[in-house]
Amino acid sequence: MVQILLPVRAKCIPNALGQLSPPPAIKLKLKKKILIHDIAKHLDVSIATVSLVLNGKAKEKRISDSLAEKVLKYVEEVGYKPNQLAKSLRTGKTHVIGLVVEDIANPFFATVAALIEKKLLARGYRIIYCSTNGDTAKTRDLLTMFQERHVDGYILALPDGVESDVRTLVRSGKPLILFDRELAGVLANAVVVDGEKGMYEATQHLLEQGFTSVAMVTLQAGQAQMQARLQGYSQAMQEWQLPEMVLELEFQQEREQIIHQMQAFCQANPTCNALLFATNYLGVYGLEAVNGLGRRIPEDLAIVSFDDNDLFRLYSPSITVVAQPLEAMAESIISTLLSALEGSQETGRITQLQLAPQLIVRESSIRVPQKARPRASRTKT
Amino acid sequence: MVQILLPVRAKCIPNALGQLSPPPAIKLKLKKKILIHDIAKHLDVSIATVSLVLNGKAKEKRISDSLAEKVLKYVEEVGYKPNQLAKSLRTGKTHVIGLVVEDIANPFFATVAALIEKKLLARGYRIIYCSTNGDTAKTRDLLTMFQERHVDGYILALPDGVESDVRTLVRSGKPLILFDRELAGVLANAVVVDGEKGMYEATQHLLEQGFTSVAMVTLQAGQAQMQARLQGYSQAMQEWQLPEMVLELEFQQEREQIIHQMQAFCQANPTCNALLFATNYLGVYGLEAVNGLGRRIPEDLAIVSFDDNDLFRLYSPSITVVAQPLEAMAESIISTLLSALEGSQETGRITQLQLAPQLIVRESSIRVPQKARPRASRTKT
DNA sequence: CAAATATGCTAAAATGTTTAAGCAAATTTT
DNA sequence: AAAATTTGCTTAAACATTTTAGCATATTTG
Structure with missing residues (x-):
């Protein structure tokens, strides 16, 4: 089904500002990204204080209410947003879930993915999703990519042939849940249909x-x-x-x-x-x-x-x-995943669910x- | 269309190792993640050397061929993979593209997304994708989330109502390309169908x-x-x-x-x-x-x-x-995006393409x- | 009144990289 | 043979956070 490129109108605008800009060096007033350091300096407190307040540890770490309030107010005012990369690097959590399916254009996977995304988003998680197209090598690539990106958890519908990779992944301790299909000889959380x-x-x-x-x-x-x-x-x-x-x-x-x-x-x-x-x-x-x-x-x-x-x-x-049962699958996947993510680190417990089709x-x-x-x-x- | 949960079989396996594990503290031999530091130490060279070799700057920085080879060999041997979070933090590049569509379960978006993903993956980019469901507030959330995650570029099919947010995004200088629909009064790269x-x-x-x-x-x-x-x-x-x-x-x-x-x-x-x-x-x-x-x-x-x-x-x-023309759309989107990503920083040039339907x-x-x-x-x- | 404890905050280490700047030693040029 | 350059590598700053340990000061206890 090859479609053909038929551009009807194609503008190419050399420069958004027109042709008469005198020196090529236009100083784009790129509002310098604000850092936690800037907040601290402006309020004349330490970086640690700001961080603790922002992470809700003010009470626990005995920051006075008045100061905490002042911090929050200023943060809100200047619209400061912590750099998630630095945060993740420090904490080891990315709040990203990796979702691997055979083909996202397949209505089954697309629907389940959409349901999962909706529910996880509400819990503060994002998903990175990829299609394997049933290709073992590509799947392996995707899995290592997810590891490199330090996803917090995995939702996987994989082709066979990657059993040992998944076993390694399970052993790494990150929450992982197979769906649609189990893998032979892999002991992992799973949600499948009978x-x-x-x-x-x-x-x-x-x-x-x-x-x-x-x-x-x-x-x-x-x-x-x-x-x-x-x-x-x-x-x-x-x-x-x-x-x-x-x-x-x-x-x-x-x-x-x-x-x-x-x-x-x-x-x-x-x-x-x-x-x-x-x-x-x-x-x-x-x-x-x-x-x-x-x-x-x-x-x-x-x-x-x-x-x-x-x-x-x-x-x-x-x-x-x-x-x-698409809704039920999404629901089960998410609840299993969340309990693995947010529960304590008792890594030994696995859940396997088989839902009835209709x-x-x-x-x-x-x-x-x-x-x-x-x-x-x-x-x- | 609410589906009902009908678990037919539900195993809950208390512990993967069975019930007789004597002390609860099982020392999972969690292979300590290997760092660039470990590589350097083992080879008795500096961290910088290893990093330069790994980033292909050995020649440029005059690392001897013999040493470079030794580094690469050992890296391969122990399977060292740099921590992408640290890398991104330092370089400011994540190699992640943010893709926002109305609904990924819609075959149109699902197909375009799948095509884009396939082609970008080959170029070393990953995509994070999300659905707006036509909701302006959710869209705004998604856009800030993408900024927080420091995506390298944006591919967007947005509802109206977020024009000013997108303008701000464009001004930030990150490559951005609208598709399926343009936004009133937003001067940005775009690929649409007539x-x-x-x-x-x-x-x-x-x-x-x-x-x-x-x-x-x-x-x-x-x-x-x-x-x-x-x-x-x-x-x-x-x-x-x-x-x-x-x-x-x-x-x-x-x-x-x-x-x-x-x-x-x-x-x-x-x-x-x-x-x-x-x-x-x-x-x-x-x-x-x-x-x-x-x-x-x-x-x-x-x-x-x-x-x-x-x-x-x-x-x-x-x-x-x-x-x-789905293929053509995906193709145009990607080539526009890549030239913005990999081309020099002449940020002023925008491309608008209108393809003919059939x-x-x-x-x-x-x-x-x-x-x-x-x-x-x-x-x- | 001394000792112990509580309060309110900060210094600094840690996260794992990249990369500019620099430093000896070896080589080449005057 | 002194000066300049090249070679081959390293030091350390930078990226933006979180979090442990700790330090004065103030309050409570014995």
Whole structure:
């Protein structure tokens, strides 16, 4: 999807002040940044006093109320803001959280990131976020970068292959929480969704609707959560004693390739009358693939995808999904993180949470051959 | 859309080492962080020497090749990484860029952010990103936070109301670039899309298709780019001497409210047979609204939205859009920023770029009353 | 009234770098 | 052979804070 640069108007303004400025050395009155030293000098007190007052240790360190007030007043007046770099250097705290996801443009990660950001901001934390794009080397780079920047904590959804790096990170003692996916052999805080249960229920639902030839489309990745989703499908199929049909796609392929493989799979398995997609974007591509083949949903082919989004909700027919509890994930991640950050240093305690996804039945998986009403039917909680 | 917390499995592991650890004081062999001082001591040279070698100033400062090599080798061996906080404090550079958008969960911003991140990362820069949610006070907070964190540059898509803050920021001399929207009266680098042209062409297209009663759905915001989009619509309508119909929605409303107002608008204007949406998410909500009313697209109502996304591309019927050149935007933003960051300090030069959007005609705006083929027809460039 | 304690503040070390200035020794130039 | 320059490195200041330890003075206690 390469877009083309088409500048319609392009101004280049040589100098904001026009062309007649006589000497090139214009003294920009760059208001000299005010320091704690300046505050102290002006009030004729020591730097320490100002610092203590500003950090709320006036009482504790027996600074008189009158002086403390005077300091605060003057600080407010001149709008002094402590240099966070110096502060961090001294205290070892940056109040920055590192967030690593696979791809921030993916609605699932974007939404969770937005929720987390909102809640952490209120607690005085900032986040630095980065995408791994599933690349192990890049992930490793990002993790060391976060260490270098001295983030106070980590929120991570990582590709597999970086287990030992994460183990080292855990050992460093900084609060760390895995989400969306755990890492094999890494004992760390984690918040994940029970994909097995979700896919089991989705498969059951399809089978109960009478779709007997259900195939699963997933990724080859060794990631634990992917295997769980597949497992849920397998389980249900076995219970019904039906043969499993799985399309395992290679990771990090181009959109066109994926669609092509899906179409090939459908043509190679003409009896297949229902598709389960293991992720958000596989589902999106799947719709394109099915459209391209001219198959009708759900008459010719029923569809269920893991992970909800706008497209699935509004598509016609609307798409049945296994929705992840985004708010609850964000909430759990943050509370786990905060208790690790602000709690005492009992570093040995770890928390692992597995949340239940929710099957939202829509039109794409309903057997009735009669045209369904255009309004989506949605499960209530 | 409140999701409910349903923990299925919740482990709480008291201690990673089990329950029989005799004294509670386990000496975690926390490998003492290695400092430049340690390197110097071990090699029996001064700290300065090590620092100079590490910063590539060995030649310039006449450190002998043999010594330089020895330093590099040992640094590599012990895996020493300079403390970025100390470095930043000393040099005044953080190599961090602040990115502020309205909402990172919006696919437009998420995609641009992802592109920017990717390209800046390769140049050794990191980004801190935050969402304003259109809130002026929060935006102001974010901007001061970025200043406090000493970011090296700013990439901003801001709500109106923070003009003076941005002016101050510009005056501070840090590289700064506005995107998506300019700010009234703020002379700064900017990369925007020509919404007027885009909407003009979209309106023309609808009129040429024979939809004579075209309405525009937009936001009340005073933002320049919104007014431009409206202007493009007005222009076209005037040329055809047709009456304008505009629904101006208040900013920051709930989804349900917006949908409700759209539906009310449609019912109040039964003759209206085409809708233009000024943004991405208005378009999405618009589809829900139209669905809810049971109107068929495009038979009863043609639809065009500003800003493309998965939903519009895959929706059936596929939705005609005015697509923004995301790659080109990211590219322009970065090259402008980098030249400001790495170029000399000629701070007076500003660059303003306006890129052309692209009308992608799909099914939702084609007059033909016969059922269109399911495959989307797409303009080629 | 001496000793002990409380009060109100400050000096200075510490955080981990970069970099300007400088200093001997070696080499080259007059 | 003295003067000048080059070589190869080091000293120490600077960056902007926080925080421990401590110092007078004032108050309370025995």
